[in-house]
Amino acid sequence: MSRSAHPAGPRHADVLPEGHYSAPPADLNQLDPKVWARTVGRDERGVVTVGGIGVDALQREFGTPAYFLDEDDFRARCRAWADAFGKDADVFYAGKAFLSRAVVRWLKEEGLNLDVCSGGELSTALSAGMPAERIAFHGNNKSEEEIRRAVEVGVGRIVLDSFQEIVRVAHVAQSLGKRQRVQIRVTVGVEAHTHEFIATAHEDQKFGIALAGGQAAEAVRRALSLDGLELIGIHSHIGSQIFDMAGFEVSARRVVQLLADVRDEHGVELPEIDLGGGLGIAYTSDDDPREPHDIAKALSEIVTRECEAAGLATPRISVEPGRAIVGPTAFTLYEVGTVKPLEGLRTYVSVDGGMSDNIRTALYDAEYSVALVSRTSDAEPMLVRVVGKHCESGDIVVRDAFLPADVAPGDLLAVPATGAYCRSMASNYNHALRPPVVAVRDGEARVIVRRETEEDLLRLDVG
Numbered sequence: 127m128s129r130s131a132h133p134a135g136p137r138h139a140d141v142l143p144e145g146h147y148s149a150p151p152a153d154l155n156q157l158d159p160k161v162w163a164r165t166v167g168r169d170e171r172g173v174v175t176v177g178g179i180g181v182d183a184l185q186r187e188f189g190t191p192a193y194f195l196d197e198d199d200f201r202a203r204c205r206a207w208a209d210a211f212g213k214d215a216d217v218f219y220a221g222k223a224f225l226s227r228a229v230v231r232w233l234k235e236e237g238l239n240l241d242v243c244s245g246g247e248l249s250t251a252l253s254a255g256m257p258a259e260r261i262a263f264h265g266n267n268k269s270e271e272e273i274r275r276a277v278e279v280g281v282g283r284i285v286l287d288s289f290q291e292i293v294r295v296a297h298v299a300q301s302l303g304k305r306q307r308v309q310i311r312v313t314v315g316v317e318a319h320t321h322e323f324i325a326t327a328h329e330d331q332k333f334g335i336a337l338a339g340g341q342a343a344e345a346v347r348r349a350l351s352l353d354g355l356e357l358i359g360i361h362s363h364i365g366s367q368i369f370d371m372a373g374f375e376v377s378a379r380r381v382v383q384l385l386a387d388v389r390d391e392h393g394v395e396l397p398e399i400d401l402g403g404g405l406g407i408a409y410t411s412d413d414d415p416r417e418p419h420d421i422a423k424a425l426s427e428i429v430t431r432e433c434e435a436a437g438l439a440t441p442r443i444s445v446e447p448g449r450a451i452v453g454p455t456a457f458t459l460y461e462v463g464t465v466k467p468l469e470g471l472r473t474y475v476s477v478d479g480g481m482s483d484n485i486r487t488a489l490y491d492a493e494y495s496v497a498l499v500s501r502t503s504d505a506e507p508m509l510v511r512v513v514g515k516h517c518e519s520g521d522i523v524v525r526d527a528f529l530p531a532d533v534a535p536g537d538l539l540a541v542p543a544t545g546a547y548c549r550s551m552a553s554n555y556n557h558a559l560r561p562p563v564v565a566v567r568d569g570e571a572r573v574i575v576r577r578e579t580e581e582d583l584l585r586l587d588v589g
């Protein structure tokens with residue numbers, strides 16, 4: 127049965143996805159460190175804290191719904207990635223996961239680079255002082271204006287995504303009297319999913335230039351022939367929320383083969399390869415993400431081995447983790463408004479946000495965890511569906527979870543691992559006001575993206 131069909135009627139046992147926990151966890155009050163930000167715990171009252179501040183105090187000061195981001199955790203993850211890859215590799219944080227000026231400053235301080243994929247992300251990066259040479263510019267349909275700005279400010283690389291773009295970027299660079307460093311994004315024929323990869327016709331998508339049929343080789347030929355471009359390497363991104371390294375292995379092997387072909391044809395060894403982002407995080411206790419150190423080791427071993435076999439010097443590797451850095455660092459705090467038990471089925475717990483602050487459950491059938499965070503409870507576990515306040519029944523935040531049976535209006539719930547692709551994909555559906563992002567560190571909380579106001583909404587409505 128397709129879960130996205132939202133069937134009416136079946137009992138909860140029928141709709142729990144395969145492999146989903148079917149029994150409640152032993153202790154609902156316990157917080158699994160795998161899914162919660164590093165400084166999250168409970169205080170002596172049983173109230174959950176982050177950065178030493180209780181969620182009750184956070185609600186009083188910032189309201190709900192709101193995203194609370196553990197700054198120490200964010201910085202620690204940046205350092206872990208930078209250390210794991212070392213000085214012979216580059217880590218580009220993928221800004222699409224979540225970008226704000228504070229984040230840009232943290233990245234800058236922790237020594238990371240930044241991947242942006244729009245003029246808006248580029249502006250955010252530049253306005254917070256990220257040096258242009260540490261920025262990579264992505265996108266399958268960059269506008270002429272975006273390209274011009276990127277070249278003018280001197281971004282470190284533009285990742286070319288199509289044959290048309292090779293010519294566009296070369297033309298803009300030449301007209302500005304510049305030579306732009308570029309990579310070519312290739313599709314390697316690997317389709318990566320969360321727990322598997324299927325080597326199918328993944329070329330059937332809008333991104334990149336296919337390795338198949340000699341297309342990528344032709345793109346390299348053209349890029350090398352144009353004065354406005356300095357081709358520094360090949361880029362591949364195979365997907366998102368991936369746990370299995372096998373997809374990266376196939377991808378790296380195919381990219382290295384292209385480097386060998388380029389050397390054979392042009393006598394040029396391209397110095398860099400970028401293996402993209404996509405490393406998975408734990409949304410529930412069932413997920414087992416890898417540590418950056420393991421990932422770095424696995425990737426560099428694959429690339430080194432393949433290069434040795436092809437007689438190539440090992441290129442400089444770069445990666446673009448987004449979710450793996452910011453995802454686990456934040457949770458969304460909600461207040462319960464209504465509780466609707468359906469005898470023999472499940473209980474609907476409505477919170478004061480929903481699909482406008484987390485579209486991932488509705489859009490991807492994403493799974494999340496949830497906890498009662500304003501108190502502990504000894505009540506029995508109860509199967510719940512946490513839903514939002516929007517005008518449609520697909521407005522689900524957490525499809526299947528257990529909460530204490532005494533959960534009641536006024537309780538605070540938190541959904542962990544919402545740092546990536548929640549605020550950045552938030553909408554004003556039903557004229558909801560997008561929640562703030564509050565960074566918490568060492569007993570201090572500060573707003574880094576403020577809550578929208580009705581004035582903000584009306585400002586765009588010119589009447």
Ligand code: LLP
Pocket residue numbers: 220222223241264363365366367402403404405446447448449450486490546547
């Ligand atoms: N590099 C490139 C070229 C990408 O396209 C992406 C993500 C990344 C890096 C970062 O991937 P990450 O490490 O964050 O998985 N909205 C979806 C995810 C879309 C990802 C798009 N590209 C979601 O909420 O799951």
